[in-house]
Amino acid sequence: MRTIAALHTLEPADPALWGRKAAALARLARTGDFTVPAGIVLAADGTGLTTEDIELADRSVRDILGDVDLAVRSSSSEEDTAEESSAGKYTTVLGVRGSEALAAAVREVLGSADGAPMGVLIQELVHADAAGVAFSANPVSGARGEAVVNAVPGLGDRLVSGELTPQSWTVQADGSASSDDDTRDDATPAITADEARRIAGLAREVEAAEGVPQDIEWALAGGQLYLLQARPITTLVEPVPVPVPVIVPRGYWERESAHAAAPATPLSDSILDIAPSMQLMAQSFGLIAQFDFRDIGGWTYMGMLPLGMEPKSDKAPPVPGWALALMLRLMPEGRRRIRAARKQREEDLSMRLVDDWNNRHLDRLRARIESIRDKDLGSLTSGQLASHLDAVRELLAETMPLHFLGAMPHFLETTRLELFCREHLGWDYPEVLNLLAGTSEMSSEPARELRRIADQRLDPASKVQALEEYRRVYGARVLSTELAEPTFGENPGLIAAQLEALEASSRDDPAAGQRRLRDETAAKARSRLRGEALEKFNTLLDRALRAYPLRESNVFYTMDSPLALVRYAVLEAGRRMRQARAFTALDDVFYCTADEVQGWLNGASGDLRPTVRRRRGERAWILAHPGPPSYGTPPPPPPSTKWLPADVREMMELMMRAGERIVAPAGSSQMQTAEQGILRGTPASSGTYTGAARIIANERQFSRIQPGDVLVCPTTRSSWSMVFATIGAVVTDAGGALSHPAIIAREQRIPAVVATGNATQIIRDGALVTVNGTTGTITLHD
Incomplete structure (x- = not known):
């Protein structure tokens, strides 16, 4: 069932839930500065339109508006963005009156969405004397001091649809107004010069409220000026590309997609630096690889070489194993790594990190995050907000090393268990992972908690309260490492849609089945082992069971939540900076660095608009010129490890194996044709499922996912776990059996195939496919 609310009371006015058209009008109406016709909104949170939805909408219309003529319009989260206005793309029905006509109009509007999630805005129809559109800045020349007003007699739908040629007025900042009456065949004026000035003033007031130049729809009736719609002027928002240098260093470099799938905004780039933490991880465990990260043409690339080696060209020379062992012993840093590898074994660093996380860090970080999360940022002075942002950045600086160190026990202990089971039991990797089924609790906790709310069958008021608490606890989590992207909590429409899907779902909580599978697999192994082998299996299994959950739990508290808190603080600063006209639009703050934001809060002044404009142009150029998957010549195979010290050799062999399980480089880079x-791909979670494929490129497209879909995507982060509760299967281009999508799919007991290379390019959106997560195949039925 769809959520329905009065337009003027939408709170929060979330575009993902109500659509951008309704959300913008609700924001503007609540200011009290604009006359917006009353209405109701059907949210885009339903999977279909039911008779109950129509009846409730009809009752709401009669209660709020009475027996009046109506205008029924679309309100999609994908229309009226800064990049595309979508004017006229969806159906509008005017002059609707009566229950049957309303039902037909709503269905007609939804039908124009072609199956995409769509809200519906129902307002009292303004019987206009004149109507039209207006631009707060000239959409052709870009002149900001020049408003343009287009007007036609009567209703404005014929202007928007292109049926009538409008009377056009240009209104300067000083109030002077000129029209094109002298050049028109039909010079009958739709509006007067004074009315054109009023409408231009309205457009400018909307721009002041929204922060960017606006394209509005308006109507005049009996002298009253109504605001019918407001959206950004896309031709002015689009930045002019500014080329950036592409300097390729010597050596071999691969695109770093795990933490930088797309070019970072300047804000994100100034906040997130993973290189020092990865270096600490390598030093602590005695890894003999050196990690390096470079910005090449705006895209992040990673290089990796044996310790002490510097690339002399774009082709890495082969290094004999004996030479590598000798170099390690000769270099001071090499000797330190040898000692670190021995020390991590003697002190059992892997299990110590697990115990430290569970006994020291987890509760401390949870309490600290809750304290920061619940702070009222709007009540802080600018100086206090600067201190708050500094505290959040300090939290991230503390948690980032924990993120990379904490992942190591997960990789090492699962790999040790895998190698033992392969040698003593002849098991393949999927069967080994059954020993750990259901233990990555943080992967499924958000979905499990939402399922608990769904199972309670709460009344509407209690459900709203439960969802608000859920959003408070689990919402402070980024869906992407790009801080310009909304957090999970800023997508209440996604949460509501997932709750509705769970309420309608007959799928059981997977926890019991996972526990049974885990116990049965362990019993099967023990029945085939004896003596020392059985004892070693029990030890390795116990270590893996303790370490396996750490990776997903770690991500939530060390990466996703701290980054969300940074975003919230930066957005509050951005609101103040926009109000002070340091820049134009709220999201301009993401084209500032963190130091620039804190400097402004601490009293630094200056016009940041030229800097923001240049950086927007640079990012536009970068996005239009994606670099290749790699630069340079792939290095030769790793040298033999037999000459290395025993502890260094074990770490190198374990991490090479784990790296294959995490990334699956061969499969992830393959290009298939699916001729048969x-x-x-790589089998990642067993089972078979047939359903409609849904191609999802990024988090912004979550609203397109319907219950039972087969999610087909480049890869996922752990924060995508919420949508896994209602899909039928998952297919990814990249990642191995230890990647985030594989782990989450196993926790939800849905089939998964990863490392297909190019499934997102081969599979057609909506096509019927069968996913076999046991064999690693996807069958295309269309």
């Missing part, structure tokens, strides 16, 4: 109607 079959794609192949």
Whole structure:
């Protein structure tokens, strides 16, 4: 069932839930500065339109508006963005009156969405003397001091649809107004010069409220000026590309997609620096690889070489194993790594990190995050907000090393268990992972808690309260490492849609089944082992069971939540900076660095608009010129490890194996054609499922996912776990059996195939496919 609310009371006015058209009008109406016709909104949170939805909408219309003529319009989260206005893309129905006509109009509007999630805005129809559109800045020349007003007699739908040529007025900042009457065949004026000035003033007031130049729809009736719609002028928002230098260093470099799938905004780039933490991880465990990160043409690339080696060209020379061992012993840093590898074994660093996380860090970080999360940022002075942002950045600086160090026990202990089971039991990797089924609790906790709310069948008021608490606890979590992207909590429409899907779902909580699978697999192993082998299996299994959950739990508290808190603080600063005209639009703050934001809060002044404009142009150029997957010549195979010290050799072999399980480089980079109607990848979660494929490129497209869909995507982060509760299967281009999508799919007991290379390019959106997570195949039925 769809959520329905009065337009003027939408709170929060979330575009993902109510659509951008309704959300913008609700924001503007609540200011009290604009006359917006009353209405109701059907949210885009339903999977279909039911008779109950129509009846409730009809009752709401009669209660709020009475028996009046109506205007029924679309309100999609994908229309009226800064990049595309979508004017006229969806159906509008005017002059609707009566229950049957309303039902037909709503269905007609939803039908124009072609299955995409769509809200519906129902307002009292303004019987206009004149109507039209207006631009707060000239959309052709870009002149900011020049408003343009287009007007036609009567209703404005014929202007928007292109049926009538409008009377056009240009209104300067000083109030002077001129029209095109002298050049028109039909010179009958739709509006007067004074009315054109009023409408231009309205457009400018909307721009002041929204922070960017606006394209509005308006109506005049009996002298009253109504605001019908407001959206950004896309032709002015689009930045002019500014080329950036592409300097390729010597050596071999691969695109770093795990933490930087797209070019970072300046704000994110100034906040997130993973290189020092990865270096600490390597030093602590005695890894003999050196990690390096470079910005090449705006995209992040990673290089990796044996310790002490510097690339002399774009082709890495082969290094004999004996030479590598000798270099390690000769270099001071090499000797330190040898000692670190021995020390981590003697002190059992892997299990010590697990115990430290569970006994020291987890509760402390949870309390600290809750304290920061619940602070009222709007009540802080600018100086206090600067201190708050500094505290959040300090939290992230503390948690980032924990993030990378905490992932190591997960990789090492699962790999040790895998190697033992392969040698003593002849098991393949999927069967080994059954020993750990259901233990990555943070992967499924958000969905499990939402399922608990769904199972309670709460009344509407209690459900709203439960969802608000859920959003408070689990919402402070980024869906992407790009801080310009909304957090999970800023997508209440996604949360509501997932709750509705869970309420309608017959799928059981997977926890019991996972526990049974885990116990049965362990019993099967123990029945085939004896003596020392059985004892070693029990030890390795116990270590893996303790370490396996750490990776997903770690991500939530060390990466996703701290980054969300940074975003919230930066957004509050951005609101103040926009109000002070340091820049134009709220999201301009993401084109500032963190130091620039804190400097402004601490009293630094200056016009940041030229800097923001240049950086927007640079990012536009970068996005239009994606670099290749790699630069340079792939290095030769790793040298033999037999000459290395025993502890260094074990760490190198374990991490090479784990790296294959995490990334699956061969499969992730393959290019398939599916000539036989079959794609192949790495089996990641067993089972078979047939359903409609949904191609999802990024987090902004979550609203397109319907219950039971097969999610097909480049890869996922752990924060995508919420949508896994209602999908039928998952297919990814990249990642191995230890990647985030594989872990989450196993926790939800849905089939998964990863490392297909190019499934997102081969599979058609909406196509019927069968995913076999046991064999690693996807069958295309269309």
